[in-house]
Amino acid sequence: MTGLTLTALHATHGRSPVLDGIDLTVEDGDLACILGPSGCGKSTLLRVVAGFHPAAAGQVVLHGRVLDDGRRRLPAERRNIGLVPQDGALFPHLTVAANIGFGLPRAQRRERVGELLELVGLGGLGERRPHQLSGGQQQRVALARALAPRPGLLLLDEPFAALDAALRAELRREVAATLRQAGTTAILVTHDQDEALSFADTVAVLRDGRIAQAGTPDTLYHRPADASVARVLGEANLVPAELTGARARTAFGTLPVATTAPTSRRGLALLRPRQLRLTADPAPGAVRARVLGSDFRGHDHRIELRPEGTGLPDTLIAYSELPWGPGEAYVGAAGPVHVVPEAAGSA
Numbered sequence: 001m002t003g004l005t006l007t008a009l010h011a012t013h014g015r016s017p018v019l020d021g022i023d024l025t026v027e028d029g030d031l032a033c034i035l036g037p038s039g040c041g042k043s044t045l046l047r048v049v050a051g052f053h054p055a056a057a058g059q060v061v062l063h064g065r066v067l068d069d070g071r072r073r074l075p076a077e078r079r080n081i082g083l084v085p086q087d088g089a090l091f092p093h094l095t096v097a098a099n100i101g102f103g104l105p106r107a108q109r110r111e112r113v114g115e116l117l118e119l120v121g122l123g124g125l126g127e128r129r130p131h132q133l134s135g136g137q138q139q140r141v142a143l144a145r146a147l148a149p150r151p152g153l154l155l156l157d158e159p160f161a162a163l164d165a166a167l168r169a170e171l172r173r174e175v176a177a178t179l180r181q182a183g184t185t186a187i188l189v190t191h192d193q194d195e196a197l198s199f200a201d202t203v204a205v206l207r208d209g210r211i212a213q214a215g216t217p218d219t220l221y222h223r224p225a226d227a228s229v230a231r232v233l234g235e236a237n238l239v240p241a242e243l244t245g246a247r248a249r250t251a252f253g254t255l256p257v258a259t260t261a262p263t264s265r266r267g268l269a270l271l272r273p274r275q276l277r278l279t280a281d282p283a284p285g286a287v288r289a290r291v292l293g294s295d296f297r298g299h300d301h302r303i304e305l306r307p308e309g310t311g312l313p314d315t316l317i318a319y320s321e322l323p324w325g326p327g328e329a330y331v332g333a334a335g336p337v338h339v340v341p342e343a344a345g346s347a
């Protein structure tokens with residue numbers, strides 16, 4: 001069953017258009033993620049769905065019920081939608097249990113709060129106040145509070161942004177598991193591609209008020225529709241290519257083509273940094289390059305290179321198990337590659 005459907009959705013702030021024809025479907029029980037840079041309209045999109053901002057045109061439909069069609073809007077409190085804001089926004093003077101049970105009918109409160117404390121792994125901490133919890137624990141309370149009335153849809157607005165990297169990764173895994181266990185349909189907005197890829201069943205890239213591409217994390221990472229989506233999902237080397245059947249002729253030689261976004265005879269071959277190989281000596285298909293920098297990241301080194309000759313971008317990024325000092329190296333590429341159009345969206 002379809003959970004949420006947005007059709008040709010438009011929204012403005014004053015006279016400025018912010019959402020410019022959003023089409024998106026989130027299946028019931030799915031975890032979806034809206035990914036895009038700061039200011040692209042992610043929060044506005046959540047606010048329109050939640051009922052805190054009007055649609056200018058188009059439709060928001062949840063479980064078959066029209067919530068907003070640009071003329072008539074169902075009030076936010078009647079939408080059965082939960083929201084977890086960036087900062088948790090807990091009531092500081094209430095206990096954890098009282099925060100979670102805040103909007104619940106008295107008769108159900110004790111039992112439901114107990115269930116939720118267990119669900120989010122905070123059993124035994126119900127009598128604490130928010131300031132006696134860590135940042136991650138506070139966000140779990142915010143999640144439990146939003147889940148308490150069993151919302152038909154849960155919206156998460158960058159809920160891990162204030163946490164440090166390790167805790168962020170741990171908490172997003174926990175939250176995804178909790179939502180799956182509860183069978184909740186949810187939309188997370190974030191500008192962090194790792195978060196989107198690891199959290200969601202469906203990722204939608206928001207660009208200039210429209211969905212540039214929506215699909216599984218695997219599809220978006222390996223088969224982006226264009227160069228800009230390729231870059232939003234992770235570091236990308238985009239190398240001019242001439243296509244002949246299932247082969248792409250590039251400065252690295254001829255590489256097998258796995259898939260192509262709709263494109264003509266010429267395109268850009270997507271080479272993720274792990275597809276580039278560095279050697280100290282010349283190798284077939286390898287291009288001479290200058291090592292500009294090498295960053296140790298624990299599991300590997302991120303190497304920035306300036307290739308010589310023509311037909312390649314100014315800078316290439318490779319991930320290597322070995323460190324490379326400044327100086328010369330040879331870079332080769334391993335296919336198969338995905339090819340995107342070279343014109344629109346390739347900036």
Ligand SMILES: Nc1ncnc2c1ncn2[C@@H]1O[C@H](COP(=O)(O)OP(=O)(O)OP(=O)(O)O)[C@@H](O)[C@H]1O
Nearest residue numbers: 013014018036037038039040041042043044045191
């Ligand atoms: N209340 C407002 N009045 C006027 N313009 C606004 C208002 N709120 C947001 N905007 C503008 O609308 C656009 C989208 O803002 P929005 O907050 O939805 O983006 P976002 O993708 O959530 O950004 P961030 O990741 O920084 O939170 C931005 O250009 C912003 O300046």
